[in-house]
Amino acid sequence: MRGVGAAVAFAMVWPAAAGCIAVRGLRITGADLARAGVGGGSIPPDEFIAFAPLPGASRRLGVRDLTRLAGRYGVLNTPPGEVCFIYEAGPLDVVAAGRAIRTALAAEQVEVIDYTRFPVPFGEAEWSGAAARRPDGTLLVRGAIRYDGRRTVPVWARVKAWWRERRIVARARIEPGSQIGPGDVEELEALVEDRGGNWVRELEAVIGRILRRRVDTGQPIAAAWLDRPWEVERGQRVLVEAKSAGARLALTARAESSGRRRDRVVLLNEESGRRFAARVTGPGRAEAGEGEPGKGAAR
Secondary structure (H helix, E strand, C coil): CCHHHCCCECCCEECCCCCCEEECCCEHHHHHHHHHHCCCCCCCCCEEEEEEECCCCCCCCCEHHHHHHHHHHHHCCCCCEEEEECCEEEEECCHHHHHHHHHCCCCCEEEEEEECCCCCCEEEEEEECCCCEEECEEEEEECCCCECCCEEEEEEEEEEEEEEEEEEEEECCCCCEEEEEHEEEEEEEEEECCCCCCCCCCCCCCCEEECCEEECCCECCEEEEEEECEECCCCCCEEEEEEEEEEEEEEEEEEECEEEECCEEEEEEEEEEEEEEEEEEECCEECCCCCCCCCCCCC
């Protein structure tokens, strides 16, 4: 049997107007008309009447539509006015959304701060694991409600999330330029809001390193704040391998700047009083080539 088709009015009503009959599924059927008081049981319950509206919209059967239906099915109790249908919807299930977002983000805890406020169809919520961090520190997570098999409605939630992560933190204040020793730091596991990032998670990655900035008691240490220790330090005597007229010579010189492997440092030949540049090759060792003097130093 054909439905009412194009004669059915379509209007946006967000939220849905009071007095409309809620339907779930792609079609308005005879059973839905019976719930609206139309048909008196004369229209078969599974008879297709019209396509259901999209969520957030209404579909109305006017008097002409109802009169045509009454004539087709021999209905006597035709309502004097139109009948309104809406797609069955309700508020977003915040508790279920929080659980699903926690799974999507692989977080230890999630607190939903704000969320989609308009009614959504009943279906399966799908949330993205990629969240955008907002200036206030919360995360904006987007998702969709899948209903009627292939249809979706977009939804969103603003949340705070915590992850359990291991961090290396300072036992006491460490000043910039200090070399970190085993007693200066400890490994802690805590709930954090800034997942991942550049934080150090292994003690081996900080012991012996030089801090570029001050770290306060209990503060986690970022990898970007660490330097490798000096392999040549200012004032240290350095074994230098030099090239001169095709020959390789070895001499001892005093460092006038500090550097790490592959850095260039300034050295002083204490016998001749001559300064020259050399490249650090290892702890207490450097190499100077022909023409090296006069080039800049690394530090």
